[in-house]
Amino acid sequence: MGALGLASGIAAAASADDVVATNPNFITSGGVKTLTVEKGATASVVMDYKNTNGDIKNGCNISQTPGSKLVLSAAASTPSTVTFQGGLPASLEFPNCGDKSFSLTPTAVGETTISFAFSSVVGTAGAGAGDFDVSGMTFKLIVVEPEQEDPDGDGDGVPDGDDNCPAVSNPGQENADGDALGDACDPNSFAPVVDVQAGDATGDEGSTLATTGSFADADGNASLTLSVPSGTPGTFTDNGDGSFAWSLDTDDDTSGTVVVTADDGEHATASQSFDYLASNVAPTVDASTVATGACAVALSASFADPGTADTHVASIDWGDGSAAEGVDPATTPVTGSHTYATNGTFTASVTVTDDDGGVGSDSAAGFATKNTPSAILQPINASGTQSTFKIGSTIPVKIRVTGCDGAPVSNLSPTVSLAKLGNDTSGGVLEEAVTAPATNGLAMRWSASDLQYIYNLSTKAAQTNQGAALAAGEYRVRVSDPSFFTNPSADFLLKK
Known part of the structure; x- marks a missing residue:
């Protein structure tokens, strides 16, 4: 029994055996095969009758009488969306021991089904009914757009359609950041x-x-x-x-x-x-004191802090057991004053604390209190009109001394000195003459009954004048002691 086959390819015809063996679109009768052709391309279709019984005659079971042939007529294609230049042949005639070829040139893209049905046999002398297949042949033709060769504008071997740098050679297609541009043409390929x-x-x-x-x-x-x-x-x-x-x-x-x-x-x-x-840096402090009285002191403590935004508080300890004085807020310099209630040497200190807890402090030099002597007492006028005494009289020089607690201080030995200021004896108030014995030496004595120090100055043989008599004139008497805050003095006149 035989079969019909279909092949497409170059227009040149090939032997039947070759066409069947090499053409994947060879179609046997009774089946539908597909043939794909590009629009505008000329496809050569070769149809060949081929025995399936191994007969070496290869289609020659049809009578070898000259003029013998198998005729297949073309049936209408359904559906038909493809047109051909020149159309399809109306029928195909397979001459004795031969094949049949024709050409198709599709002019439109689409699909169509083409059938060739058995029509007749001419010159069949000696041929049997089973020597050929009368079922005819059908195949589907698909026409597609011609393949366009993808250009390679940069010549790097990668078609432009697949090239991540179509204008710059980037044959390895390196793309560090995985974006649409390859490294060769991407000015921003890498992350910082x-x-x-x-x-x-x-x-x-x-x-x-x-x-x-x-x-x-x-x-x-x-x-x-x-x-x-x-x-x-x-x-x-x-x-x-x-x-x-x-x-x-x-x-x-x-x-x-x-x-x-x-x-x-x-x-x-x-x-x-x-x-x-x-x-934080603790403030630095520099404290000092100045005596303002025998028992009174003024303190000044400057401080510095590199943290200029810091605020500060300060505390002053006067060193005598009294309650510390707080200063809030504290600005430089920290100042204060204090009067001590007892005699002694005291050390005042200042502590400055910033708002971050930094602490700085300094102590002033020890402050030693002094005793407070009174002004020189009567009969010498320490103020107002000067006292006038007669030459040859004894002049009592008296003072009282108190400590920081206000009590009399009795354990001192104040000394008396005398200086002549001039010879003028005019004016003054005549004081009563005193005949008390002169003091021996320059030191005053303590009078427990009067709670004062007394010195009897003889004008005849003044110890303050190396035992010589005093001449008429103006004199200044002074009382001094290392424990005094000030040394009191008074001026008087001496006349004949």
Whole structure:
């Protein structure tokens, strides 16, 4: 039994055996095969009758009588969306021991089914009914647009349609960031990374904290924009080359963390952080005192603090067991005054504390209290009209001395000195002559009954004048002692 086959290819005909063996679109009768052809291309279709019984005659079971032939007529194609230049042949005649070929040139894209049905046999002498298949032959024809060769504008071996850099040679199609552009034509292929990690910035309050760091980008560091969050303290500088600087002028103790971000405008950002710390510094204090009386003192203590934003309180300890005096708020200098209730040597100190707990202190030099002598008492007028005494009389010189507690001080030995001021004896108030014995020496004596010190100054043989008599004139008598805050004195006149 035989079969019909269909082949497409170059217009040149091939032997029946070759067509069947090499053409994948060979169609046997009773089946439907598909043939794909490009629009505008000429396809040669070769149909051949082939025995299936191994007969070496290869289609010659049809009578070898000259003129013998098998006739197949073309049936209407359904559906038909394909047109052909020249149309389809109305029928195909397979001459004795031969094949039949025809050409198709599709002019439109689409699909169509083409059938050739058995029509008749001419010259069948000697042929049997089973020597050929009368079922005819059907195949589907698909017409497609011609394949367009994809251009390669940059000549790198990768078609433009598949090339991630169609205008720049990039044969390996490297694409570090996986975007639409390859590295060769992408000016921003790489994400930024940390280059130099900034160190922590530390110091004392009042100092300038500072640090530096950098980022890197394989596309060029100049493509990076560096920033810190809004409100970050200090001064941040993007140097424009991937590096940065940060500084903070401090006036108080402070601490925190700064985050720096690098952005290339396309990829994930990179960031690094550093800590900053300005430590509190305790104030420094310099205290001193000045005596304002025998038992009274004025204190002044200047202090300095590099944390200019700090506030302060101060405490003054007068060193005598009395309650400390607080100063709040304290500004420099801290001042105060104090009167001691007892005699002695006392050390006043000042402590200054800032609002962060920093403490500074200093002690003034020890303050030694003094005794308080009274003015020279009668009969010498210490104030007002000068007293006048007669030459040859004894003049009592008297004072009282009290301590810081107000009680009389009796254990002293004040001394008396006398100085002549001039020869003028005019004016003055004549005082009564005193005949008491003169004091031997220059030291005063204590009178327990009068609670005072007394010195009898003889004008005849004055110890204050190396035992010589005093001449007429104006004199100044002075009483002094190392324990006195001041040495009292008084002027008087001496006449004949």
